[in-house]
Structures are given as C-alpha cells and as structure tokens.
Amino acid sequence: MAATPSSTMRAGRPRSKLPPCYYEGYLEKRAAKEKVFRKLWTCLCGNTLFFFNSPKDSDHVEKLELSGFLSLMDDGSRDRNLEAARFTLRLKDGEVKLTAPSLESRELWKGFIHAVVELCVPTSLNLLPGQLHLLGEVVEKERRRRKPSALPPAPTTPLHLPLLGEIPACFQPVSRREAEVLLETHPDCGNLLLRPGRDGASLAVTTRQDLNGSVFRHYRVTQRQQGGYVIDVENPIPCATLHDVINCLLEKTSGTLHPFLLEEPYEENIAYVKSNDENGERSLQWAPSSPRLRAPSLPPKPGRKTQPPVPCSLPSRSDSERVYSNSPGSERRTVKLLARPPEVESDVVGNRLQHLSLTGCPLAQSFSEELKQKLEKRRANTK
Numbered sequence: 001m002a003a004t005p006s007s008t009m010r011a012g013r014p015r016s017k018l019p020p021c022y023y024e025g026y027l028e029k030r031a032a033k034e035k036v037f038r039k040l041w042t043c044l045c046g047n048t049l050f051f052f053n054s055p056k057d058s059d060h061v062e063k064l065e066l067s068g069f070l071s072l073m074d075d076g077s078r079d080r081n082l083e084a085a086r087f088t089l090r091l092k093d094g095e096v097k098l099t100a101p102s103l104e105s106r107e108l109w110k111g112f113i114h115a116v117v118e119l120c121v122p123t124s125l126n127l128l129p130g131q132l133h134l135l136g137e138v139v140e141k142e143r144r145r146r147k148p149s150a151l152p153p154a155p156t157t158p159l160h161l162p163l164l165g166e167i168p169a170c171f172q173p174v175s176r177r178e179a180e181v182l183l184e185t186h187p188d189c190g191n192l193l194l195r196p197g198r199d200g201a202s203l204a205v206t207t208r209q210d211l212n213g214s215v216f217r218h219y220r221v222t223q224r225q226q227g228g229y230v231i232d233v234e235n236p237i238p239c240a241t242l243h244d245v246i247n248c249l250l251e252k253t254s255g256t257l258h259p260f261l262l263e264e265p266y267e268e269n270i271a272y273v274k275s276n277d278e279n280g281e282r283s284l285q286w287a288p289s290s291p292r293l294r295a296p297s298l299p300p301k302p303g304r305k306t307q308p309p310v311p312c313s314l315p316s317r318s319d320s321e322r323v324y325s326n327s328p329g330s331e332r333r334t335v336k337l338l339a340r341p342p343e344v345e346s347d348v349v350g351n352r353l354q355h356l357s358l359t360g361c362p363l364a365q366s367f368s369e370e371l372k373q374k375l376e377k378r379r380a381n382t383k
Contacts, residue, residue: 019046019145019185022138023112024055028084028099029062037099044109046145047116063213067187068092069117072110089113093212111135116142145185168246170194170259176206180216183208183260190260192249194221194242203229203242205249207257221245 023044028037029051040051040061047067050060068091075086079099085106089096100106107125114122115135119142122135171194174182179195183206191208198204203221208214220232221242229245231237239245250257270287 017181018043018050018060019048020141021045022116022141023108025105025109026101027051027109030097032094032096037097044112044116047142064089064091064096065210065213066091066113066117069113072113074106112138115139119143166241166243168194168242168259169261170246171242172260172262176204176218179206180208180214182262183216184214186260186262189262190258192246192257193260194246197221205231205245207249207253209256219249 021043025042026039027042028039029042030037040053041055041057043050043052043060047065049064049066051062051064052060070090070092072090073088075088075097077086079086081101083102084099085103086097086099087106087110089098098109100109107127108131111122111125111127111131112135114120114125115138119139121132121139127135170190170192172179172182174193174195176195176198179193183191183193187208193206195204195206196202197220202223205219205221207217207219209217221229222232223229224238228238228240229242231239231245231248237248239248246259250259269289272285272287273282274285275282
C-alpha cells in the first residue's frame with residue numbers, strides 16, 4: 001500500500017495530542033535487537049516517527065525521535081517483495097532498518113525525513129516538482145512549529161501559596177499535562193520547570209529526559225511553616241529558597257537537568273498597516289531602518305613640533321662659515337659670514353634671509369633673530 005500525504009488522512013482518528021502529521025503510510029521496521037521486520041502504520045508527526053499497529057489505532061506502540069538523526073542511506077539488500085525498497089535510518093541511539101512498499105515511496109519518506117530534520121528541501125532525491133513543493137510547505141510548517149509560542153493558559157487551580165523570596169526564571173503557571181507538552185515541544189529550552197501544584201497550596205517540579213522516548217518525572221515541593229521549602233521524596237530534602245530547590249535537583253542529577261527558559265520572539269523591524277489611497281486596499285508595510293548613529297570622530301592628534309635646526313661646525317671650514325642642518329637626511333646649506341662693514345653686511349644678510357624665506361627654507365625662521373641681535377651689537381660698537 002503506497003503512502004499517502006497527511007492531507008488525505010482519514011477522519012475519526014483522534015491524534016490531537018500529537019504534533020501535526022506531515023506524511024504517513026506503511027513501513028516495515030526492524031531495530032537492531034529485533035530479528036524480523038514488523039509491518040506498522042507509520043506517521044511522521046513533527047520531527048518524530050510514530051508507529052501504529054493499524055491505520056485506525058489512536059495510540060501508537062512505538063516512536064522514534066529524529067532529534068538524534070545522523071544519516072539516511074539506501075539498503076541494496078533484496079526483499080521477498082521485489083518492488084519493496086529498503087533504507088537504513090541511523091540515529092545516535094542506533095540503527096533502524098526500514099522497508100518501503102516501492103522505490104517512489106522510499107524517496108518520499110527520505111525527502112520528508114530530511115525536510116523536518118534539516119529544515120530545508122533536499123535536492124539530491126529523485127522527486128517531482130509537485131513533491132518538492134509539498135516538502136517546501138512542510139519545512140515552513142515545521143519552522144513555525146518549532147518557534148517558541150505563547151505560554152499555555154494558566155491552570156484551573158491557581159496558586160494560593162505566597163512564594164517566599166525571588167521566583168526562579170523556570171517557573172511556569174501551567175498544569176501537569178501542560179508542563180509535559182511544553183517540555184516536549186521545546187526541548188532546546190531546557191528540561192526542568194517549576195509549576196503550581198495540583199492542589200494550589202504547593203509547588204511541583206516537572207522534568208523530561210529521553211530514554212526510548214520521553215520520560216517525565218514530577219516532584220512535590222511544599223512550604224514549611226517555619227520557613228523555607230522541602231522536596232517531598234522518600235528522604236525529604238529541606239531547602240531555604242526556591243532557587244535552592246532547583247540547584248539541589250541539578251546537583252542530585254549530575255547536571256543532566258537544565259532549567260526551562262522559554263524566550264518569546266521579538267520583531268526585528270517596525271511594521272504597520274497602511275491603506276492604499278487609490279484602491280483602498282490595506283497592506284502590511286515595514287518602516288525603513290534608520291541609519292546607525294556613529295560616534296563623533298575625535299579631533300586629529302597634534303603633530304610633532306619640528307625641532308629648531310642645530311648649527312653644526314665642520315672642522316675643515318673656518319670660523320666664518322657655519323653649516324646648518326635640520327635633520328640627518330635634510331639638505332645642508334652653508335652660509336659664509338664675511339668681514340664686511342655693518343651697513344653692507346646688514347644688506348647682504350637681509351637679502352640672504354629674504355631669499356631663504358621665499359624659497360621656504362626653515363633656516364630663515366630659526367636663526368634670523370640671532371643674526372639681527374649680533375648685527376645690532378656690532379653697529380653699536382662701531383659708533
């Protein structure tokens with residue numbers, strides 16, 4: 001019997017407690033410890049394979065969670081049914097042998113499994129365009145299903161117990177059944193939550209772990225009259241605060257439990273509904289993103305002040321000649337100071353300084369004042 005899409009699923013099979021069914025049909029299953037194949041009605045609900053004895057059964061007999069998916073490979077071994085096609089599903093817990101009624105059915109099963117595990121449409125399978133489109137819809141549905149949803153409604157019996165101290169972040173106002181659904185729907189958010197007790201006068205801790213399926217445990221937490229709390233197990237464990245209750249369970253279970261923290265999604269852009277002036281239609285619009293504010297730029301650092309030139313006397317030149325240099329690599333200029341009358345010397349030196357300043361030489365600014373002072377002294381002595 002060929003597998004049929006979930007859109008043709010028969011009515012009268014209540015499975016409201018299961019995730020949405022994406023694909024279903026008969027498969028022959030044999031686990032590693034089993035010797036023979038068993039023909040079971042298989043439903044891919046969410047990212048889990050549920051096995052039923054018949055299509056009319058409401059309760060599944062087995063299930064395989066695909067969260068530990070490793071690979072999916074074809075099996076070339078022959079079956080008594082020549083049209084059947086086998087494939088191997090490898091999980092972290094071991095391998096499972098599966099047999100589909102035909103090659104086409106096997107390709108569809110592989111496509112749906114890859115779609116819910118990898119959240120993308122596989123491109124390496126021999127599928128028709130319509131089948132690929134169906135896989136695309138399944139990917140979108142599974143993505144929406146895995147997004148954190150709104151919290152379930154509060155329990156019918158509210159908590160009448162005044163809580164002492166700070167409430168842990170893993171507290172959720174849900175019932176026992178709602179806590180199990182919450183932990184199984186969002187396994188990546190943690191596997192331990194604190195909730196109100198059934199009687200409304202106590203608290204409870206619900207945990208979930210995987211052992212051939214989901215294993216739930218519920219622990220009663222009561223408040224003591226003298227203060228603090230106690231975990232009601234065979235040997236009661238007293239705790240000062242609710243945070244100590246959570247920490248105690250984490251330590252007792254060797255870190256296998258993690259507090260449940262469900263984060264609500266937030267929008268990344270501003271959206272609004274706008275009406276079209278021409279046809280009156282209303283559509284969802286996205287506000288343009290504002291440019292990011294840049295920090296004011298710092299003023300440039302002041303440059304290093306140039307050191308005044310240092311006169312360097314050469315041993316091979318007379319005392320009337322001086323060599324001025326700005327730096328080791330700069331151009332050297334030699335200025336001869338000849339013994340002339342003060343008036344003539346003043347004109348000559350002034351012309352040289354004017355020439356040097358016009359050519360942009362830094363020497364004119366560095367020693368002009370010094371030469372002027374010497375010339376004034378010489379003029380005063382000659383008078």
